Amino acid sequence: MPTHSRHLVLSAAVAGTLMLTGSIALLPAAAAAADTGVTASLPARTTSVPAADQVSGSGQTVVWRQTTSADRLPHGWLSVAGGAAQDLGALADTDEGVGVDAVSVQGSVVATATSANPNGALADHVTLRHLDTGTQETLAVAYDASGDAPDERYRAQAGDGILVQQAYYDDQSQYRVRLVLRTSDGDRTLLSDDEQDEVLASDADGALVRRRTAPSWDYRIVYVDFATGATVTVAEPDSEALPQGLEFTPTHVGVIDGATLTEWRRSAPGQDPATVALPTDKARWISDDTLAWYVWSADGNELYAMSRDGSTASADDLGGTFRDISVGDDGRMRASLYRPDKDAAVQTLVDGRVSRADGDATTIPAGQARLDALALSGGTLYTADDSSRATGVLLSSRLTAGPSGAAATTPSRVLAYGTGTVHQTLAAAGDRVLVEQGDAYQVYDNGTLTGVPLALGDTSADHVMDFDGEHFLLSDKTTVNNGTLLLYTVATGASSRVPAGSALDGGALYTSVKDGTSLWSIRRTDLATDTTTTVTTVDCLPGSLQVRGSWVLVTTCGATSQQGLLIRTGSTTSRTTVDASVRTPVLGTGVLYTFTKGTGADVTLNARVLDVAGATARPLFTLPSKANSAAAERWAVDREAPWAAWTDDDGVTHAVWAGTPSRTSAAASVPAGFSPNGDGSSDTWAPTWTYDRPVNWTLTVKSGSTTVRTLTGTAAGGKVAPVWNGKNTAGASAAEGGYTWTLAVTDTVTGEPAAGLGGTVVLRRTAPVASVTAPTLASDGSSSATIPVSWAAKTTGVTSYDIGWRVATRDSKGTWTLGPLQTWRTRTTAKSAVFGASGSPVAPKAGLTYRFYARAHDDAGQTGAWSAVAATGVPYDDRSSVLAYKGTWTSASVASAWAKTERVSAAKGATVSFTAAGTKLRIVATRRSNGGRFAVVVDGVTVGTVNTYASTTGYRKVVFTYTLGTKIASHKVQLKVLSGSTPGRSTVHLDAIMVTR
Incomplete structure (x- = not known):
């Protein structure tokens, strides 16, 4: 504490009752401005x-x-x-x-x-x-x-x-x-x-x-x-x-x-x-x-x-x-x-x-502080207070603009400073702020000093031209003589000279270079890799540069020009002149700030949102005058987010949102189609979009170039939710087919448009229909217990399918019951699959019949009914324990047979017996040139004789089908080998047996 800081006055105790008279008044409190708009x-x-x-x-x-x-x-x-x-x-x-x-x-x-x-x-x-x-x-x-x-x-x-x-x-x-x-x-x-x-x-x-x-x-x-x-x-x-x-x-x-x-x-x-x-x-x-x-x-x-x-x-x-x-x-x-x-x-x-x-x-009554400078970055407002506190203080306040209006959080202290005058220089980039203290430039990250301060001894003639958080460009005394800027790296303290008019953005330095012709090249140098590329060219002498994202602002275009040039990099046509006669325009992220002069000395700050068709320059506020010639400006713009701020003569700081409505991060719900057929499902097309501001909206539906329907409304909470019932403007039903739509949105307070939206929608009145196919027996298609299933659309506009399956099971009392419909595939776009392959809900079992169904979803959001069934049985292999053999039978390994085996007999009178509890019997055998005959006996009655002869060998053939009844009941079945029809045609090759349940 300085030894010379002493307060030394005064005399005796107060005498008697004290009286207050004369012109002594309370200081009125400063009124806070309120605005629920932008x-x-x-x-x-x-x-x-x-x-x-x-x-x-x-x-x-x-x-x-x-x-x-x-x-x-x-x-x-x-x-x-x-x-x-x-x-x-x-x-x-x-x-x-x-x-x-x-x-x-x-x-x-x-x-x-x-x-x-x-x-x-x-x-x-x-x-x-x-x-x-x-x-x-x-x-x-x-x-x-x-x-x-x-x-x-x-x-x-x-x-x-x-x-x-x-x-x-x-x-x-x-x-x-x-x-x-x-x-x-x-x-x-x-x-x-x-x-x-x-x-x-x-x-x-x-x-x-x-x-x-x-x-x-x-x-x-x-x-x-x-x-x-x-x-x-x-x-x-x-x-x-x-x-x-x-x-x-x-x-x-x-x-x-x-x-x-x-x-x-x-x-x-x-x-x-x-x-x-x-x-x-x-x-x-x-x-x-x-x-x-x-x-x-x-x-x-x-x-x-x-x-x-x-x-x-x-x-x-x-x-x-x-x-x-x-x-x-x-x-x-x-x-x-x-x-x-x-x-x-x-x-x-x-x-x-x-x-x-x-x-x-x-x-002590609260007197107004002196907010000597403002800075904005990414929606955070920084204010430097150099008033009568023991030390100055830097404050931050977060800004938001939503359906309820613009808002600012209570200012919180970023840092206190005891030396220097922060108000002379204040710049922000993200969570970092650049301040001038004690003839040195210092950077604070969330209130903590970071990097190496730049001490110049005397900063009275210095000006910070650009700051990106990692570097800053300084116009110091030397630049007056050699026409350059000082590029300073905060982390290391390294500095170098760069051409006047340079700019910083995205970790890169942008400069203007004459390329030997009538053109000037604007070049980007990556400050991490030192890689240089040309981003665009101009055919005039560029003034200083400003860069944000894919936009470049040449503040003046020509030695004596008062016009700037706004350039979209990568485009040869997106070039717009900008008036720079009043003040130098400012390029922000997605916003261009310009200035106009009134009839007097007043200057108005205007903002135009970029990349939005129909957006115009909107006046924001009249620039407040400086406190004195040496003081900083009492206004600022945010180059990272659409905000601008100013402080009025009463010490109230105002922040205005300069953007346009934008959709929130949540995905919009926009059905691809609808079906106004009165079935209670997707009868209307009801898309929704959510914006961060109250908006007026207009939805236009067209067939080709003809407008079919126009819907309008206001979304006070930012949620746009039009509903089209399939009627045209005259109230008649619109034809089935495809339509184009466009959504136009404007801010209800500012009238500024948002970026346009558009797409297509399909109107359908017929529900989608699908069909499904599968083999009668699993053995019809392969030698293993898998079932190939396919499905297809029978109407137009189908976009996906649901595939279901059912199977009958027997309880402990021996009763067979058909189980519930279960889902195998949901909204699949495939047209086929193998039941029993990897990913199937179950592995198909022998002796069971699997029933398959399909239904379709279409581009109108409709879901059709389940299709007719396609049933596939999985037969018992010849080795199954349900089969009882008598007489002479031999087992043979046959690669093409069901389960790769057959049971073979040429002995007249040899039998195989089993109980068939089902509605239909199918016998699977191999047809050969030596194929013999066998009789089928059901419940003691011969119901058929089967000849398995064929000049060409055929595996997994259904050689006999017999309906046992309409209800599942148990039947005794026997297959008996008969004598051959001719010499050499007496061998039976039994492969499998299937009873449908």
Whole structure:
């Protein structure tokens, strides 16, 4: 903490009941703008408590000075017994920096120093308000700014008088300066013959004064007693810096040097001082009975306190974070408490501790802060506040624009800064901000310093031209001479010179290069790989470049041109001239900002959304004037998202959405077709699209070039949901077939169009029909237990199919029941599959019959009925345990047979028996040139004779089919080998048996 930061004034306790009279009024609160359309407003930012050296206290009366709004003269404020703060009016400018107290209180008298100079100057009169009587008087100060006789400078209050530094010529016409005590009764000289007297502390009884004395102009600090005129030197510093600790209380004057306190009694300043050995050399401040000091920590200044006489063995941690403290004329310490981003207070300390007594805390009214710069990036608004806080602060607020309107989150602190002036340079890219602090450029990532600061020593003539988060382009003093920009890499601190007019975007540097012809090439250099490519050419001398995505803005096209050129890279036709006569246009991501001038000096910012047919330049706001010629602009645009912002004269920051409605990330629901046939399914076409803004919409349906139907509406919540019932404009049914549609959308508030949408829809009135085919037996198509199934559409417009299957099962009582329909394929676009192959729901089992069904879905969203069944049985192999053989049979391996085996017999009378529980019997055998005959006996009755002869061998042939009945019942079946029809044709090759259930 600087040793010269001291506040030293004031006098005795407040007398009697205090009265407040005269023109004292409360400061009106700043009104917050409200807009539920496309503009969001942040209330005026408020400043916190002044520093302690701007606070004067006497008993329960506290006064201070505070700026009431951006860049205006400070006002004086008064609070009694912790009551509501009262505005004492505007004060004089006190920028001379010689310790003048513009507003102070001693006893029951408030001194307000003001100036009649409207531009602000040192006080030319001081008004003394007597709080106990309500009277006031004015003491003139002959201030003329010359410094020559009889120029006067107000230096401090002295109870119901004032201390004035007065220039004069002595009897030898020598220039002199004296310190005068002025009251309504006249002047009395206290000190004279000095070049400068700076009052460090005063009250109604005396003052501490720092003097520069001739002829050596050494520094001396003296205490002067008003009643007697006696003085005592309390310190002789080597420079203008004050001693380690210097203060006076109602009873003592004290100086701390190291761990020693030297003090004089004010009632007898001429007597020898007393010394007190202190337990620490960190003590700084003294009241009648307490010393206090700071210990710096990352969380702020911690304030400690101890007994003034040194009797306390160790200090007590007060536990608070304080910026500064001061001592009033009543000997009571007061601290300025700082709480980030909130209003704060002047708090009285008793014995070094926060006082809980009524009236010992005074809330400072929230005055307007000075938002010196704005920056926008990706929908985040950054504001730099360099107002009267102990340190400046950088704030961020997230912006959104939805169906309920534009909104901004409460500003939150990104970082606090104690050096430099962030308001002079503020740029943002994503979560990174570039600020100027202490003649250096620094980048913060989410509030944390990142990379290597660029220290140039003097940034007064520098300008940041572009910033992408990783690099920035700086137009510094050197560029005036060689026509280049400085490209600075934040992470490494590396820098290089690049051509003037260059731009940054997407990790690349864009420059203009003459290619030896009449054309200029705009080139992109990847800053990571150093790869250079040409993105486009222009046939004019380009001005500076701006690049965002696939768009390039040449700010001027020609040496004396006031027209820019907007270019879509990759296109030879997308080139548009842009007016640059008022101000340089700004290219954002998907938005072009331009400027127009009104009849007066007003300039309007306009925004046109790119890549949207029919979009026009929409006026956003009139640019606010700068606070002064040295201040930053009070408006900004977002080059990453469609936002712009400005701050008005009342300190309210407004952010306006400059975009156009866009569809949300959720996929739109747009049926490909519908079927208005009254069946309750897809009878209307009801597409939906969801936008992030309230929109007006128009849906146009055409057949060829003829408009069939037009639907319009407003989506207050952003959800567009038209419904077409299949009727044309005349109310008649539209013909079955395909139609084209287009959707046109505009923002209901701004009228700005969104990007157009279009597509096709099919209207159908006939439900889709499908058919399914499968072999009667699985053995008809292969030698294994798999079933090839195919299906097909029988109507037009079919887009997919569902395939189902059923099978009969037998319960524990032996009853066969057909099971429920189960799904095998859902909305498949295939036309065939193999049941039993990989991915099938079950493996087909021998002896069961599998039934297959198909249904179709069409492009109108209809689902047809299930088709007729296609049934396939899986036969028992000749080796199945359900078959009982008698006589001579042999087993043979045959690759083409069902399950690759056959049972062979040529013995007359050999039999195979089994129980058939089903509705139909099928015998599968191999036909051969030696094929013999067999009889089929059902329930003791021969129902057929089968001859298996064939000149050509045929495998897996159904050689016999017999209907057992309409219901499933058990039957005894026997196959008996008969004698051959001719010699050599007597062998039966039995392959499989199938009973349909």
